[in-house]
Amino acid sequence: xxxxxxxxxxxxxxxxxxxxxxxxxxxxxxxxxxxxxxxxxxxxxxxxxxxxxxxxxxxxxxxxxxxxxxxxxxxxxxxxxxxxxxxxxxxxxxxxxxxxxxxxxxxxxxxxxxxxxxxxxxxxxxxxxxxxxxxxxxxxxxxxxxxxxxxxxxxxxxxxxxxxxxxxxxxxxxxxxxxxxxxxxxxxxxxxxxxxxxxxxxxxxxxxxxxxxxxxxxxxxxxxxxxxxxxxxxxxxxxxxxxxxxxxxxxxxxxxxxxxxxxxxxxxxxxxxxxxxxxxxxxxxxxxxxxxxxxxxxxxxxxxxxxxxxxxxxxxxxxxxxxxxxxxxxxxxxxxxxxxxxxxxxxxxxxxxxxxxxxxxxxxxxxxxxxxxxxxxxxxxxxxxxxxxxxxxxxxxxxx
Ligand code: HEM
Numbered sequence: 001x002x003x004x005x006x007x008x009x010x011x012x013x014x015x016x017x018x019x020x021x022x023x024x025x026x027x028x029x030x031x032x033x034x035x036x037x038x039x040x041x042x043x044x045x046x047x048x049x050x051x052x053x054x055x056x057x058x059x060x061x062x063x064x065x066x067x068x069x070x071x072x073x074x075x076x077x078x079x080x081x082x083x084x085x086x087x088x089x090x091x092x093x094x095x096x097x098x099x100x101x102x103x104x105x106x107x108x109x110x111x112x113x114x115x116x117x118x119x120x121x122x123x124x125x126x127x128x129x130x131x132x133x134x135x136x137x138x139x140x141x142x143x144x145x146x147x148x149x150x151x152x153x154x155x156x157x158x159x160x161x162x163x164x165x166x167x168x169x170x171x172x173x174x175x176x177x178x179x180x181x182x183x184x185x186x187x188x189x190x191x192x193x194x195x196x197x198x199x200x201x202x203x204x205x206x207x208x209x210x211x212x213x214x215x216x217x218x219x220x221x222x223x224x225x226x227x228x229x230x231x232x233x234x235x236x237x238x239x240x241x242x243x244x245x246x247x248x249x250x251x252x253x254x255x256x257x258x259x260x261x262x263x264x265x266x267x268x269x270x271x272x273x274x275x276x277x278x279x280x281x282x283x284x285x286x287x288x289x290x291x292x293x294x295x296x297x298x299x300x301x302x303x304x305x306x307x308x309x310x311x312x313x314x315x316x317x318x319x320x321x322x323x324x325x326x327x328x329x330x331x332x333x334x335x336x337x338x339x340x341x342x343x344x345x346x347x348x349x350x351x352x353x354x355x356x357x358x359x360x361x362x363x364x365x366x367x368x369x370x371x372x373x374x375x376x377x378x379x380x381x382x383x384x385x386x387x388x389x390x391x392x393x394x395x396x397x398x399x400x
């Protein structure tokens with residue numbers, strides 16, 4: 001645990017991409033809680049940053065004042081009507097409830113259970129490829145492929161399209177926040193692909209979400225834009241998030257041998273441990289835009305200003321969690337906000353939990369011993385999603 005320190009000028013003009021914040025945001029949150037619990041910035045489109053659990057929860061609950069119309073953590077706040085629409089996550093009441101209802105059945109227990117064997121097969125095949133190597137970038141060679149395989153199965157995409165999707169997602173989520181050109185190019189490619197599917201210009205797998213939404217199109221009065229936006233959302237919400245959560249979990253286990261050995265020896269602990277790893281390494285920071293002048297934690301917010309919701313900061317608040325910076329693999333009570341709260345609470349939380357658990361089960365079964373490569377330290381992504389960009393691990397006992 002690092003010292004509670006703030007980078008220079010943080011409270012009045014923070015930078016989400018400050019190396020110290022990318023590396024260890026929790027020490028910044030701790031220092032803010034002890035001093036000024038809300039920071040603001042004019043950089044990267046400007047934003048207000050609360051870090052207390054109560055402040056973050058209050059913004060998420062107040063959907064009348066704080067709109068979900070633009071969720072990007074950085075970049076110019078788009079004018080109303082110019083946003084990238086991904087219903088239901090970018091919709092406000094009253095439109096939101098109906099759109100969410102359309103997607104709900106796709107995420108029930110039976111739907112998640114049906115995807116588990118495919119996720120396990122993909123994870124086991126990836127572990128087979130990795131297990132013999134003395135060093136491996138587990139973010140690139142393992143973590144990111146698991147959600148891609150799962151979402152591709154969920155959407156019933158053609159096998160040939162899966163690698164292409166991975167490239168677009170990287171372009172959109174990892175390069176996009178810093179490179180507007182890459183972001184727009186990725187949006188155009190992804191939207192174009194789904195539009196062709198919806199218009200029947202490409203074959204659609206009959207067992208997937210696209211086919212299901214097309215079947216219910218009339219009954220739910222869905223427009224082409226809504227279906228394309230929903231597919232886009234599943235891709236964006238479902239891949240980078242889970243990839244980052246799996247990567248952060250492996251990073252933690254590599255850096256904490258006691259936890260790694262315990263989990264390898266007691267795999268029945270995994271569901272509780274996954275919950276705790278998601279709490280501590282919650283990857284998402286999402287934005288709201290104020291509809292009217294407001295206040296967050298005593299800090300005034302102007303209409304049109306962006307407010308950030310760093311869910312992991314809420315999860316580290318000592319007002320709610322005992323020893324918040326400590327990973328306790330069998331933490332009994334864990335009401336974390338990694339999946340958000342209120343009307344937009346994550347629809348894919350069951351799916352994400354399954355993917356992380358299966359990924360760790362398969363990895364630990366075959367590779368119980370691994371550690372961080374001291375010559376290649378982890379690098380973290382920032383902005384909307386924090387996770388290991390590269391995660392070099394050494395696997396003792398593998399042939400050099
Ligand atoms: C560890 C992985 C994941 C994390 C940490 C996560 C986190 C979140 C968070 C914090 C929200 C709330 C956003 C807000 O308040 O604006 C959210 C919403 C959402 N997530 Fe996830 N998510 C994950 C995985 C997934 C997966 C795998 C899917 C589906 C494939 C998914 C689909 C959604 C959808 C559809 C919403 C929007 C719900 C609504 O607006 O009503 N998520 N997620």
